[in-house]
Amino acid sequence: MDLDFNDGDITRYSRHILLAEIGGTGQAKLRHAAVLVVGAGGLGSPLLLYLAAAGVGRIGVIDGDVVELSNLQRQIAHTTDRIGVTKVASVAAAARALNPNVRIDTRCHRLTAANALALVADYDIVCDGTDNFASRFLLADACVLARRTLVSAAVLRFEGQLSVFRPQLGGPCYRCLYPAPPPPGLVPSCAEAGVLGAVTGVMGCLQATEVLKEILGIGETLAGRLLIWDALASRFRTVRLRPDPHCPACGPDATLCDLSAHADTENPACDR
Numbered sequence: 001m002d003l004d005f006n007d008g009d010i011t012r013y014s015r016h017i018l019l020a021e022i023g024g025t026g027q028a029k030l031r032h033a034a035v036l037v038v039g040a041g042g043l044g045s046p047l048l049l050y051l052a053a054a055g056v057g058r059i060g061v062i063d064g065d066v067v068e069l070s071n072l073q074r075q076i077a078h079t080t081d082r083i084g085v086t087k088v089a090s091v092a093a094a095a096r097a098l099n100p101n102v103r104i105d106t107r108c109h110r111l112t113a114a115n116a117l118a119l120v121a122d123y124d125i126v127c128d129g130t131d132n133f134a135s136r137f138l139l140a141d142a143c144v145l146a147r148r149t150l151v152s153a154a155v156l157r158f159e160g161q162l163s164v165f166r167p168q169l170g171g172p173c174y175r176c177l178y179p180a181p182p183p184p185g186l187v188p189s190c191a192e193a194g195v196l197g198a199v200t201g202v203m204g205c206l207q208a209t210e211v212l213k214e215i216l217g218i219g220e221t222l223a224g225r226l227l228i229w230d231a232l233a234s235r236f237r238t239v240r241l242r243p244d245p246h247c248p249a250c251g252p253d254a255t256l257c258d259l260s261a262h263a264d265t266e267n268p269a270c271d272r
């Protein structure tokens, strides 16, 4: 691997390089990695900033929305003077200001059944920072089909959840945990039920940490475990997840072979 860092790189990443688990080799792995972030909202803001700061070489971001005043309570990569600007342009400006050495690919449109598979396949690791079940299931299925690791975070009110799904390496997929979307209206969105802004920030940072661990191959993976954080109780707990032998996406009799089931799915905004 190319370890040809210049003086600026060595200074910028010195606190990483000092870590025995990372060093110059690990920093080079980060530079050669490509990560896709779906949703430039409350999870995507800290996630993108920490991936850029860490020196992940190529970061893709997809979101079809523009920055609104009501986003700024939690979506901290955006600014008041960028209200009305597309979220992907806004978050890319923030990430480039932090680290101009990383490449940010922006896509200002929604994730659809037509574009998801090719997009996901273009990256090593995929992050779900969306705010609706249609997008979550579409992205999860695309990751299974493209054999890509999915780092998935979710928040609502005062609670967050996080897991890593990589059935291509063994372990469960998203549909092993949630076989199908809940009936419409059963689970409220953040727009309906609210969310404490800082909770999205913590979960986005935890998500970034798991992405970096997966790239570096260090520590204990969160694959096969679900991390649940109750912010009001100040309690983290971890639940073991197992592959579902009847999983429609990754089981031995899986019926998932393309994304056609999502073709008529309407995908609302990706801006949790």
Ligand SMILES: [Zn+2]
Residues within 6 Å of the ligand: 167, 172, 173, 174, 175, 176, 177, 243, 244, 247, 248, 249, 250, 251
């Ligand atoms: Zn599965």
